[in-house]
Amino acid sequence: MFEMIKLPYATNALEPYIDATTVETHYGKHLQTYFNNLEKIAEVSGEVLGGKSLEELLSTPENLPEDIRPGVVNQGGGVYNHNLYFSILSPTPKKSPEGKLLEAINKAFGSVEEMKAKVSNEAITWFGSGYGVLAKDKEGNLYVRGVKNQDTTLCHGLKPILLIDVWEHAYYLKYKNLRKDYVDNIWNVIDFAKVEELYNEC
Ligand code: MN
Numbered sequence: 001m002f003e004m005i006k007l008p009y010a011t012n013a014l015e016p017y018i019d020a021t022t023v024e025t026h027y028g029k030h031l032q033t034y035f036n037n038l039e040k041i042a043e044v045s046g047e048v049l050g051g052k053s054l055e056e057l058l059s060t061p062e063n064l065p066e067d068i069r070p071g072v073v074n075q076g077g078g079v080y081n082h083n084l085y086f087s088i089l090s091p092t093p094k095k096s097p098e099g100k101l102l103e104a105i106n107k108a109f110g111s112v113e114e115m116k117a118k119v120s121n122e123a124i125t126w127f128g129s130g131y132g133v134l135a136k137d138k139e140g141n142l143y144v145r146g147v148k149n150q151d152t153t154l155c156h157g158l159k160p161i162l163l164i165d166v167w168e169h170a171y172y173l174k175y176k177n178l179r180k181d182y183v184d185n186i187w188n189v190i191d192f193a194k195v196e197e198l199y200n201e202c
Contacts, residue, residue, distance in 0.1 A: 034078030
């Protein structure tokens with residue numbers, strides 16, 4: 001009933017910025033486990049979930065019964081966040097945003113460089129596991145947020161369009177404790193064509 005992204009590139013395609021072993025473990029073990037756990041919840045509680053999309057469920061988690069709410073938020077959030085994370089990475093990324101996304105970035109942050117600095121700072125300084133996120137509201141205004149664990153900004157009415165995973169599993173095999181180096185390097189493989197697509201969706 002839910003979907004896990006099919007990796008749109010080879011596991012070594014993001015090297016040297018993100019190494020093959022990290023992608024294999026991150027995608028094949030971590031995301032796969034979130035997905036398997038979510039499917040188990042769906043098997044048992046399919047009726048309660050009512051055929052809603054992950055985005056709908058994570059936008060209003062307060063509507064879920066208490067016994068499955070943490071599972072949907074953590075496992076479902078894990079699937080949602082990782083589907084987004086792997087989808088915005090590319091070995092042949094568009095390096096700079098254009099069009100409506102560029103206008104919105106300039107309006108909110110003054111420049112693309114300043115937006116990147118704000119997302120990076122959120123990711124580098126975030127305490128513990130979570131994400132640095134660029135998200136949009138219904139009017140298309142952009143915001144930088146940090147979220148903990150597998151939370152999303154959806155429950156605050158903000159749809160994420162770009163995020164940097166700063167769980168240790170995202171970088172520790174290659175970068176060890178140097179989270180800043182990972183965050184600085186990931187911009188080399190963030191594909192603004194995909195981020196534009198997500199921004200332009202209703
Ligand atoms: Mn992750």
